Amino acid sequence: MLVKENEILAPYVTFRIGGSTPKMLIPETEEELIAVIKDFKERGEKYYLLGNGSNVLITDNTLTRKVIFNKEACNYIKFQEEGRVEVGSSVDIRNLIDRLIEHNLESPVALYTIPATVGGAIFQNASRNSFKVSISDNLIYVRYFDGEVIRTISKEECKFSWRQSIFHEHRNWVILSAVFQFKEQLKEVGKERKKASIKAASDKSYRKQYSAGSVFKIKSLKVLEFFKGIRFGDAEFSPITVNTIHNLGKAKFKDVKQLIFLAKLAHKLCLKKVELEIEIWK
Ligand SMILES: Cc1cc2nc3c(=O)[nH]c(=O)nc-3n(C[C@H](O)[C@H](O)[C@H](O)COP(=O)(O)OP(=O)(O)OC[C@H]3O[C@@H](n4cnc5c(N)ncnc54)[C@H](O)[C@@H]3O)c2cc1C
Numbered sequence: 001m002l003v004k005e006n007e008i009l010a011p012y013v014t015f016r017i018g019g020s021t022p023k024m025l026i027p028e029t030e031e032e033l034i035a036v037i038k039d040f041k042e043r044g045e046k047y048y049l050l051g052n053g054s055n056v057l058i059t060d061n062t063l064t065r066k067v068i069f070n071k072e073a074c075n076y077i078k079f080q081e082e083g084r085v086e087v088g089s090s091v092d093i094r095n096l097i098d099r100l101i102e103h104n105l106e107s108p109v110a111l112y113t114i115p116a117t118v119g120g121a122i123f124q125n126a127s128r129n130s131f132k133v134s135i136s137d138n139l140i141y142v143r144y145f146d147g148e149v150i151r152t153i154s155k156e157e158c159k160f161s162w163r164q165s166i167f168h169e170h171r172n173w174v175i176l177s178a179v180f181q182f183k184e185q186l187k188e189v190g191k192e193r194k195k196a197s198i199k200a201a202s203d204k205s206y207r208k209q210y211s212a213g214s215v216f217k218i219k220s221l222k223v224l225e226f227f228k229g230i231r232f233g234d235a236e237f238s239p240i241t242v243n244t245i246h247n248l249g250k251a252k253f254k255d256v257k258q259l260i261f262l263a264k265l266a267h268k269l270c271l272k273k274v275e276l277e278i279e280i281w282k
Helices: 029-044 093-102 109-111 117-125 185-202 221-225 253-267
Strands: 003-008 021-026 046-049 056-058 067-070 077-079 082-088 139-145 150-154 174-181 217-219 236-237 245-247 279-281
Touching: 029 067, 029 139, 029 174, 056 109, 077 093, 093 109, 093 117, 093 185, 109 185, 117 174, 221 253, 236 253, 245 253
Parallel strands: 021 067, 046 067, 056 279
Antiparallel strands: 003 021, 077 082, 082 174, 139 150, 139 174, 236 245
16 A cells, blocks of 8 residues: 655645645555555544545645545456446546446446546536436445445435435445446447537536536526636636636635635525535545
8 A cells, every 4th residue: 555645635636726634545455445444443533535536625734634545446347247337436437438338338428527436426426417317327236334344235225316425424434336237338339429428518618627516516506607707816716617616727725715605605695505515625
């Protein structure tokens, strides 16, 4: 297992914002990941679990917790019978889709533009609303480690809803893998569908700049329209895509926080509900 002291986190997250963590642990196998989690639990120490870092905003200061980086430990795809596939939580969604296409299986191509690990996507029930596709659509069950034993949980028990799953209620449960079932589909068809899906997303400016995707999961689009182009330092509400904050290069944690604060305040004044989608790590 790789251990890095005082590791700067900005390069690990899509916002490219973030100070250091006292320690970053990078388990290389599932067994190492489980051992690390067990160790934290036994010592009663809290940690942050990082996937692809596409839904987190991290303080510029030193984090209060160590970080476990899960990009290596569960990096496997096991093809089983009848279109069943077990996918490790470290696998990049884009890699999964490419492998499914090659195996003549129908894949959730609409999710190709989401820069997530499978673990992070299941945690968040990542979806593309306009295509009515979510990571949980083809899911059968999830394998996770609860700090003591490995358990499985069915799709129904995962309590998926809009950008939500049971894993939000149990922050100490670590997703190890998930079993999906996909229909057969010729790879030529899969490749065409992937191409079309990427093309449909290519006009979204936020996909090309540093960001963490949508900022709020519950919001008023009317209120957020007003914020388009509003800027603090190098942090800017996208002038094109509503509900997205870009880091134009040197944005600080406090710049993004300031924009979030103002947008929340505006919702409050307009008596509209608002809830953050991105996570803030301090
Ligand atoms: C350009 C861009 C476009 C995006 N488009 C979309 C979109 O269309 N739809 C959408 O839904 N989201 C979108 N997002 C948001 C983001 O990609 C998703 O929320 C994604 O699911 C986060 O996955 P991750 O691996 O990056 O998780 P991280 O950001 O690393 O972590 C997010 C949370 O998941 C937890 N987590 C990660 N792995 C595990 C695991 N193995 N077990 C338990 N918990 C875990 C983390 O601890 C953390 O709490 C977009 C983001 C960007 C930057």
